[in-house]
Amino acid sequence: MEAAKFGLGVEINGLHFAYGSKTALDGVSLSIRPGRFTAILGPNGAGKSTLFSLLCGLIASREGSIRVLGVDLAKAPRDALAQMGIVFQQQTLDLDLSVAQNMAYFGALRGLSRKDCERRATICLERMGLEGREQEKARNLNGGHRRRLEIARALLCEPTLLLLDEPTVGLDVPSRTGLVEHVHQLCADSRLTVLWATHLVDEVWPNDDLVVLHQGRVRAAAAVEDVLDKTGCADVNAAFAALTAATKQASSADAATP
Numbered sequence: 001m002e003a004a005k006f007g008l009g010v011e012i013n014g015l016h017f018a019y020g021s022k023t024a025l026d027g028v029s030l031s032i033r034p035g036r037f038t039a040i041l042g043p044n045g046a047g048k049s050t051l052f053s054l055l056c057g058l059i060a061s062r063e064g065s066i067r068v069l070g071v072d073l074a075k076a077p078r079d080a081l082a083q084m085g086i087v088f089q090q091q092t093l094d095l096d097l098s099v100a101q102n103m104a105y106f107g108a109l110r111g112l113s114r115k116d117c118e119r120r121a122t123i124c125l126e127r128m129g130l131e132g133r134e135q136e137k138a139r140n141l142n143g144g145h146r147r148r149l150e151i152a153r154a155l156l157c158e159p160t161l162l163l164l165d166e167p168t169v170g171l172d173v174p175s176r177t178g179l180v181e182h183v184h185q186l187c188a189d190s191r192l193t194v195l196w197a198t199h200l201v202d203e204v205w206p207n208d209d210l211v212v213l214h215q216g217r218v219r220a221a222a223a224v225e226d227v228l229d230k231t232g233c234a235d236v237n238a239a240f241a242a243l244t245a246a247t248k249q250a251s252s253a254d255a256a257t258p
Contacts, residue, residue, distance in 0.1 A: 002217070004124060005208030007036035009031065009032040009035075009036075009069065009151075009161075009169070009193055010031065010032035010055070010066070010161065010193070010195070011031050011032075011065075011066070012028055012029060012030050012031070012032075012051075012064070012066050012067075013029045013059055013064055013065050014027055014028075014029055014061075014063060014064040014065070014135065015027070015028040015029070015054065015063070015065075015066070016028075016061060016063040016064055016246070017028070017047075017050055017054060017059070017061045017189035021045065023215075023216055024047045024050040024216055024218045025047045025050055025051060025061075026215075026216040026217050026219065027064075027217065028051065028064070028210055028213075028216070028218055028253055029064075029218065030218055030221045031221075032193065032209070033193075033209060034069070034160070034191075034193045035191035035192070035193055036187070036188075036193060036209050037063070037183070037184055037187040037188075037194045037196065037205070037208045037209070038193075038194065038195050038196065038207050038208065038209040038210070039196050039197075039198060039203065039204040039209070039210050039211070040196065040197045040198070040210060040211045040213055041198060041201065041204055041210060041211065041212050041213070041236075041240060042193065042197075042212065042214055043197060043214065043244065044198050044199055045214040046186055046199075046213045046214050046215065046216070047213055047215075048135070048165065048197040048198075048199075048213055049165055049166075049197070050164070050166045050239070052163055052195075052197060052215075053196075053214070054066065055068075055195075056081070056084070056086055056164060057073060057077050057080075057081055057083075058161065059122075059231050062143060066080075067080075068080040068083055069083055069160060069161075070160060073091075075078065077237055078127070082157075083159055083160045083161055084159050084161045084162075084163060085154030085155055085156075085157065085159035085161070085162045085163070086154055086162075086163045087147070087149075087150045087151055087154050087162070087163065087164045087165065087167050088165055089165045089166040089167075091146060091150070091171055092123055092150065092198070093138045093150060093153075094138065095137065095138045095139035096134050096138075096139065097131060097137070097138060098136060098137055098143070099125065099133050099134050099135070099136055099138060099149055100121065100134040100135060102119070102149060102153060103121040103124070103125070103152065103153055103156060104116065104117055104118075106153045106156060106158075107120070107121065107156055108167075110156070110157050112156070112157070118141075119156070120156050120157075121134075121156060123220065124152040124153070124155045124156055126154050127146040127152065127155065127186060128149070128151055128155075128179070128182065128186075129148060129150040129182065130145065130149060130152060131147055133142065133145075140229065142171075142175065142233070143170060143171045143172070144171055144174075144175030144176070144178055144179055144203060146217075147167055147171065147179055148167070148179065148182065151164070151167075151183065151186075151188075159192075159195060160192070161193045161194075161195065162183075162190075162192055162193065162194050162195070163195050163197045164183070164194070164195070164197065164199055165197045166198060166199070166218040167183075167196070168180065168198070168200070168203065176180075176200075176203075180203050183196065184205060192211075200235045200238055201236050204236050205222065205224070206224055206225070207223075207224065208223075208224050209223050209224070210223070210227050210236070211223075212226045212227070212239075212240060212243050212244070214243065214244045219243040219244070220239070224236060225241050231243065
């Protein structure tokens, strides 16, 4: 499948990855438009977390390439990663530290001065609705606010690209809804490029860009309205079902061919 023509932002071409004999990504090519909220939608096992691990440099592929704002991740990993803020699926906060201490510790690891870190932390916490809670222990925050703290921490070094891998896993419905709304608003206000991986259709908004990933392959990559037009569906839920059902039928037919 050709890469979607979104322009410069993140460019992924011909990406393959396997865990032993099991293929996780099979020739993934797509482009992420800068300043947009792009949802990577796929069922569990679709390859979303593998794709994020490759984007974050946690694992490497022998086939394919990744460019972040024109920087080749394989050739200049430090320059590429410096442009990213990352929120992993598994929580990475130190629950015994306060909100402010979690921010300060991360800032120190990234080489920020104490003064600069405090200035940036104030801005980031306010953006995520956590102002006034700096001295609270992270363990005393509810699940939604812990996620907000992780996002505030990821924004501390002023990235141009924010990666969030299944960030609402384990949250109740109000917390999940609030977080989705907050990150969409953050993207709209700051023109931050957001790459949001999810298996939940209702986290995709009508004005988003959408990548449907299934069985390690890109099944669609375009603005939501264009995906709906192409599939002839009225909403994302129907389009997602049609795209993944077509894949399953094709796989079954291949398996039945002598």
